[in-house]
Amino acid sequence: MTFPLLPDFLSFLRMCGAACLPPLLAATPVAAQVPVRADSLPGGLAPPAPLIIGAYAQGSFLLDHTYAVQHLVRAHPTGFELNVQRQTTGRQPWHGWYKFPKVGLALVYYNYHNPTLGRSYAASLYLSKSFWRTDRHDLSFRLGTGLAYLTNPYDQQTNHKNTIASSALNATLQLRLEYDQALTERLGLLLGLGLNHYSNGATTKPNFGANLPTLVLGLNYHQRRPAPLGAAPAPAPADVGHYFFNLSTSLGFKQRNESDQTKYAVNSVTAAAGRRLNRKSNLVLGLEGFYDRSLQATLRDTAQDRRQLPDVRKAGAFLGHELLFGRLAFVSHLGFYLYNPYKSNKFYYERLGLKYHFTSRLFGSVDLKVHRGAADVIEFRAGVKW
The missing domain is CATH 2.40.160.20 (Porin)
Structure with a gap:
């Protein structure tokens, strides 16, 4: 399961240089801000898309979804995630159709505390859709996919007990429910409950895959909160019904x-x-x-x-x-x-x-x-x- 490009993501990367890194965080009270609407800008242009930078700790356990992996369920994997996401504001028609989701890139490290499994390093692109969003609160669902590198794959001679993955390179899938609570004008506390999945899609065997139910706790830095959102969604495209x-x-x-x-x-x-x-x-x-x-x-x-x-x-x-x-x-x-x-x-x-x-x-x-x-x-x- 590998893996994607997202619309306007190239422009997202070009804008994420060192100049986007936040200054030292100041503990100031949350101030109410009036979102900028696209129809208030010259020519009706969508407002700039602000960045959100996150750092999270993750605690998990390995799900014994089949008998072939039960002997590996011996410890609780722990991980760490760094991510950067951009709030869409209406520069593309689909932004408004999906009520302005966030587009992000996540880097995830896991230590399985098991010499048979070792560690994993993953990079994934994701889309995060808010269900409830105010100046101080954001409840959203995140879906992402990408590639993962596992340090200790199956080897018939040296690591025959690893039935989870027989290749170092694997696909990863992330599902997560996230809640962001504002602590200051820029800083947010992130709580999440999700699932990380690793598999090589049967390219090599054995391939029973790793399923990691995960609890997430961390901090988000918001370049601007609340984020400016665009005007009403664009009209339906001309090829609808074709x-x-x-x-x-x-x-x-x-x-x-x-x-x-x-x-x-x-x-x-x-x-x-x-x-x-x-x-x-x-x-x-x-x-x-x-x-x-x-x-x-x-x-x-x-x-x-x-x-x-x-x-x-x-x-x-x-x-x-x-x-x-x-x-x-x-x-x-x-x-x-x-x-x-x-x-x-x-x-x-x-x-x-x-x-x-x-x-x-x-x-x-x-x-x-x-x-x-x-x-x-x-x-x-x-x-x-x-």
């Missing part, structure tokens, strides 16, 4: 088991038709074909008669939804196999991913294909839309 077509292909790699270290290529070809339902959503219906070379290797190992092996290629149909954030979309599909001679899995599959439009025609995505909750393969996809 149909479109996608043609794409993907490539992924997977390992069969711990004893076979070969990385087998997995390909797919997809043709889909869709309709933009509203400002936030696309509905998609498609047909696709799959060729998983690891199934051919498994079949040859297990078949009694190799002269008449079933076809390992598969074909399916799917219904999907795309949640839109400007050029970025969160993709979710539910598919059913229509052609499946070699019954290596259930008759249905799921897909979760992040899709980014480089132009109005060309797009790329990183998807995780899943069978009944178990990761099957990470797909790197490229396609064209018309």
Whole structure:
């Protein structure tokens, strides 16, 4: 599960130089501020987007979600996070459609206090949406994804007890409910309850993944509080109600088991038709074909008669939804196999991913294909839309 670009994030990074670092914090009472509205600025421009810089301590435990990881649940991992986020103010139409979320970058360190697991270092991009926001309070939900480096992955000779991850490089997923209480005009106390997940998407095995329910406590520095927000949301885009077509292909790699270290290529070809339902959503219906070379290797190992092996290629149909954030979309599909001679899995599959439009025609995505909750393969996809 890897991993994304967010709209206007390049400009976000360009603006986050050393000049953005806060001065020494002053303990002053919170002063009421009147938010600047976009319609009060020259030309109706959106106000500048202020920064929020955070430092948090994290306490957690390893969830024994399967018997294969129960022997690793021996200590309570502890971690530390540094993050920087920018409050959207309406410079892009989708900012107002989602009621001005925050866009952020987080760096997370964990010590698992277990020599089998070691430590992890992760970087993730995230989106934080407020449900209740006043001058002094902010209750929000955060969703992020990125990459993680684990120091002690599985090794058949030296670290065979680590069934959580067999590769150093993994994907990470963060879910978190956060509450920020103003202490001073700039300083806020952050309390959070979340879940950190680490997995390599079955690229190598074993891969049972790490699930870390987490309690978070820390401080936020607000460049401006309350943040200035834009005017009313922009009108719906012109393509609402219009149909479109996608043609794409993907490539992924997977390992069969711990004893076979070969990385087998997995390909797919997809043709889909869709309709933009509203400002936030696309509905998609498609047909696709799959060729998983690891199934051919498994079949040859297990078949009694190799002269008449079933076809390992598969074909399916799917219904999907795309949640839109400007050029970025969160993709979710539910598919059913229509052609499946070699019954290596259930008759249905799921897909979760992040899709980014480089132009109005060309797009790329990183998807995780899943069978009944178990990761099957990470797909790197490229396609064209018309």
